[in-house]
Amino acid sequence: MEFAPGISQLAGLLSDPGRAAMLWALMDGSARPAGELALIAGLSASSTSGHLARLSEGGLLAVETRGRNRYYRLAAPEIGVAIEALATASLASQPPRMRAVPVSRTAPPALRQARTCYDHLAGELAVGLFERMSQAGWFAVAGSHVDLTPDGAQAMAQLGIDLDAARRKRRQFACTCPDWSERKPHLGGALGAALLDAMLTRGWMEPTSTSRALRVTPHGQREIEKVAMSA
Template identity: 55%
Template sequence: MRSPEVARYSVLPGGLPGPVYGSYRVLADEPLLVNMSVSSRRNDSTGSEYMEHAPCISQIATLLADPKRSAMMWALMDGSARQTEELALMAGLSPSSASAHLARLAAGGLLKVEERGRKRFFRLAAPEIGAAVEALASASIASQPRQIPETLKRANPMLKRPVAPASLLQARLCDDHLGGTLAADLYQRLLDAGWIEQFDQRVVVTHKGATQLASRGVFVQALAHRNAQIACACPDWSERRPHMGGSLGAALLQLFLQSGWLTLPNDSRALQVTATGQREVHRFARETELEMAF
């Protein structure tokens, strides 16, 4: 699984110099080398051999299938460490029941335990765990009907929008790009300004958009060398509207971080918006009256 950490940008394929934004380069990233758990095999390999070496997804799915356990996992999505009693309250469990569920999650490798005196604190075992849980949340949102009757929402709590720690709602990591309210608003501005166009699930960068992005140090032609879509509409589970994914989404996040508009604390998926970022990110793709005249 790809790490949710921000993609590192270095040089273009072939060693070509890249575009510069201020004193920073925003470039196509290096080819991603993934250590796959399924080794290369000849075409005559049997199904049992693949089963033997395939990741044990069902074990993780079983752990997350329980609503109480998934609720406690969800409460830890911001990278924080929480006590058993606090997680029990959030999930509507007794401390003893919560302790049993947390023990299963820790034994399954999804959580790690920190001993602080007599207290036990739990946090996500790795950033990849948070990325996986968020991907499942996005998939659940994308698979739901656009309009869900209120009676069905009351009857099935799983149809309600996930409620996450407040720190994740404004700006957060979503795989290698920006998610949250800030990202969804940016995506809408890109559409309104004519920098991108969306046709059903397909998103394209317009000539105007490529020109404007290049003036800000993001070269679409360079991003085309990556083994990913240049632009795509990624479902945002907290906003129920899309934000920018693909290599363009990753490049924009890198630009915002390098410019000091966003910061990423250690062991957290929540991005902090700086005072400068509050101004500059909201100005990004927001055309002035003079620009609109042309």
């Protein structure tokens, strides 16, 4: 019998709302005590203890001892990647609704502001950029398909993006990607990845060591605010 990843085991651990709430609270890379996680999940101390034991035994959480207290954190960055992917898939699979879906107020602040989504930028910053770029006439958007206009091509080149290299990638050049925290689209595809690379190269933002959150530098904050604002 060929080896198969323990997907069903992982899915079982994530299927409980209380455990999911506790994992979600740790997405920012923090380590939190059981009492704080109990309040976040709305569970009793005994129930929380049992859930944390299952998550630890299942390899999703690591435990740190600080004096008399035990703190829990995600066991590996890949755990956060998996949870974020599920959150994105959950949003993308929702049937269209007439009413607006509210933004996620439970997302850790650092992740909500700016983070990586696979290899492109996501979060409040990414959604705002995509809206401004679209309003400035950089993109022609039809559903999930995104075309770069001549004005957009010139502007992207000025940001240091090699459009020819992006188009040679064996993937979709540009598309919308559902943002699970803002419930609006941000820019995905090869162009989205190239935009993030350019922003990192210019020192506008920096990766963090504990999560997928990105830190926007003071210089980057000033420069990003200027993008697509003159049109």
